[in-house]
Amino acid sequence: xxxxxxxxxxxxxxxxxxxxxxxxxxxxxxxxxxxxxxxxxxxxxxxxxxxxxxxxxxxxxxxxxxxxxxxxxxxxxxxxxxxxxxxxxxxxxxxxxxxxxxxxxxxxxxxxxxxxxxxxxxxxxxxxxxxxxxxxxxxxxxxxxxxxxxxxxxxxxxxxxxxxxxxxxxxxxxxxxxxxxxxxxxxxxxxxxxxxxxxxxxxxxxxxxxxxxxxxxxxxx
Numbered sequence: 499x500x501x502x503x504x505x506x507x508x509x510x511x512x513x514x515x516x517x518x519x520x521x522x523x524x525x526x527x528x529x530x531x532x533x534x535x536x537x538x539x540x541x542x543x544x545x546x547x548x549x550x551x552x553x554x555x556x557x558x559x560x561x562x563x564x565x566x567x568x569x570x571x572x573x574x575x576x577x578x579x580x581x582x583x584x585x586x587x588x589x590x591x592x593x594x595x596x597x598x599x600x601x602x603x604x605x606x607x608x609x610x611x612x613x614x615x616x617x618x619x620x621x622x623x624x625x626x627x628x629x630x631x632x633x634x635x636x637x638x639x640x641x642x643x644x645x646x647x648x649x650x651x652x653x654x655x656x657x658x659x660x661x662x663x664x665x666x667x668x669x670x671x672x673x674x675x676x677x678x679x680x681x682x683x684x685x686x687x688x689x690x691x692x693x694x695x696x697x698x699x700x701x702x703x704x705x706x707x708x709x710x711x712x713x714x715x716x717x718x719x
Contacts, residue, residue: 551582558591562598579614589619593628600635609635626657633664642668659688663697670700679704 554574561571575595578588592615600608612635615628629648636645649665662685669678682701686693 547582548585551578551585551587554578554582555587555591559594562594579618583618584620586619586621586624589615589621589624589628592618593624593631596628596631605635605639622654623656626653626660629653630657630660630664637664637667637671640671642672655688659685659693659697661685662688663700666700670704675704 554577558571558574558578572595575591578585578591582588592611596608596611596615599605599611609632612628612632616625616632619625619628629651633645633648636642636648645664645668649661649668653661662681666678666681666685669675669681679701682697682704685697686701689697
């Protein structure tokens with residue numbers, strides 16, 4: 499404030515500035531402090547929220563593994579979906595519950611949980627894992643139209659092998675052998691040398707002439 503000629507002028511200038519800007523400054527400070535504490539509260543809540551979801555998931559996992567799912571344990575999975583859908587555990591418990599239901603002959607329940615995981619998972623990988631499992635069940639049910647629709651959906655490159663293999667399965671089911679060969683070949687190529695023996699066997703059964711098997715891998719013995 500060197501432009502002022504005396505201390506009195508500086509004091510008067512400060513008073514004037516404060517009268518014009520003091521209120522907004524205080525409001526800004528209050529909001530800043532509130533935001534800081536609000537962020538800390540948010541982080542604390544999120545940490546506790548995730549820990550609760552993890553505990554529920556672990557408890558449900560134990561019951562799925564023991565093959566003894568009671569209504570009370572199933573309720574924990576329902577709670578995860580209802581109250582913790584913003585965590586990865588909600589979709590993961592749905593995948594686990596779907597597997598449990600499928601292995602116990604409850605196919606429609608399995609489909610319900612897989613569809614939930616596909617539609618609500620916060621991670622792309624989990625969504626596509628659920629989607630591929632939905633498609634496998636649809637093929638078993640001979641629901642080829644819906645399976646075909648889902649197989650044509652966009653997906654990350656890392657899932658191309660899985661989608662193409664199921665396309666091959668769909669074509670085989672429809673008696674479209676030429677299209678099945680093409681799909682299986684794409685699946686084998688997309689797998690980059692890590693194609694499963696089951697996929698290679700399915701392709702081998704359709705004939706190996708000029709196929710991805712002869713070019714990139716050896717058929718199962």
